[in-house]
Amino acid sequence: MRNRANPENCRALNRKYLATDKGKAARQRAQERYRAKHRLKLIAHGKVAYAIKTGELLRQPCWACGEIAQAHHPDYSRPLDVVWLCDKHHKEVHAMERDLRSQSHVNTKPGNTPGFSFQEQ
Ligand SMILES: [Zn+2]
Ligand SMILES: [Zn+2]
Numbered sequence: 168m169r170n171r172a173n174p175e176n177c178r179a180l181n182r183k184y185l186a187t188d189k190g191k192a193a194r195q196r197a198q199e200r201y202r203a204k205h206r207l208k209l210i211a212h213g214k215v216a217y218a219i220k221t222g223e224l225l226r227q228p229c230w231a232c233g234e235i236a237q238a239h240h241p242d243y244s245r246p247l248d249v250v251w252l253c254d255k256h257h258k259e260v261h262a263m264e265r266d267l268r269s270q271s272h273v274n275t276k277p278g279n280t281p282g283f284s285f286q287e288q
Contacts, residue, residue, distance in 0.1 A: 204243060208240070210246060211246035214246040214247060215249060224238075224247055224249070228251065229252050229253035230250055230252055230256070231252065234253035234254075236257075237251070237253070239261075
């Protein structure tokens, strides 16, 4: 948390918590959630690529600025429900989502968001 008074204390507490059984279970759950999400993401990208090929989904310009866009998934469980965003706005949206998440979640290691990439198509 950027605006917390003492981030060091917060991290120490986090480490301590993760060493407890409860903490370990929570971490495992988070990993499972991450893996499940990652799987959904791969499936979603495959479906978008296929739908574009068959003409079911039309490539559109960036929703914000009209530039050439990539498909962004607000919800990977609805693979063809995409928002078209250019590289720049796509990154902005992901940064925004990450911010929102970090406000509602206990952060894992700062700077360690494994596998996070912007290579969606
Ligand atoms: Zn844009
Ligand atoms: Zn995206």
